[in-house]
Amino acid sequence: MSELVIDRIYKSFGADQVLHDVSFAAHDGEFISILGPSGSGKSTLFKVIGGITRQDAGEIYINGERITGKSGYISYMPQSAALMPWRTVLDNVLLGQEIAGKRDPAKAVKMLERAGLIGYEKRFPHQLSGGMKQRVSFIRSLLSPQTLICLDEPFSALDEFTRFDMQKWLLSIWQEYSKTILFVTHNIEEALFLSDRLIILSAKPAEIKRDWQIPFERPRTEQLLYTNEFLQWKKMVYEEIKQG
Structure with a gap:
């Protein structure tokens, strides 16, 4: 079981404020993707959750236990293997x-x-x-x-075909083992294909602009990518990120 609560997180580096009042919960077994403009603080948020970087204010809980500033409670997979x-x-x-x-x-x-x-x-x-x-x-x-896995753009260096194969493989493994996943990506299509929920961060200082439940049924196949509903969602997410 893994219930994560992020409660009013603030983080600055000197005069550069990166995270501003970021709050959300990740429920047991959920797959949540986090998107936002480049430099909006997505990786910083992961480092705060993992206890690598200390926030200026706010609290983090897993299963009701306060883990603020503590390491060893999440499994972290960076962009490179x-x-x-x-x-x-x-x-x-x-x-x-x-x-x-x-x-x-x-x-x-x-x-x-x-x-x-x-x-x-x-x-x-x-x-x-x-x-x-x-x-x-x-x-x-x-x-x-650890029952919570944070994946920071793990497929960004792969070619398009290998990337899609990895997405399908990731879904099949995740559905079998039911761990809670937070997934950072810049790829809208990838986020929509993989996720139960989609969190959109604003431009820096990052705030949560949207927290959307993704309506597509599971299991998901390649055909989903060509449906009108999927393309409409892709356009909507793109416009939201473009606004900053």
Whole structure:
């Protein structure tokens, strides 16, 4: 179970105010995408949630427990796969478990098989494609004991076809393991295809402009992208972000 509450978060770097009165809740098993103009504070918000950066004001709770300024409560996946080059694929996916003192190689191998990576357990990151590295990184996040995963533009470096394959793979894995996901992206289509909810941030200092429930049924297929309803939502979101 993972219920996240963000309560009136403010953050400045000197005279540069980045986050202004940001509040929202993420319910257990939800997939929430966060969009906004470049430089609007999306990554800063993740760092605050993860306890990497301390906010100026506001509180953060998981399952009713105050975690403000504390680390170790979320699993964080940055834009790059951030794999340790000296560790094999299997050792990389087990890293979060090792830190928590719980190592389960059998479960890790099962998940690697589910991701189409069986036979690559003893390979090193430099021997993998970009999409394979992202799958390894996400499996590491899933195997970590935290039930909240923050994904910061994990597919931004991938080509269009690999990116869409990764989106479909991510949905299939998420639906199976039901972890709560916060997903930062600049790609409107990606956000609409993946999410239960869409949070739109304003230009800096970031405030929440919109918190939309996405109406598309699951499971989602490629055909959704060509429907009039999807295209109308895409235009609406684009216009909202464009306004800043």
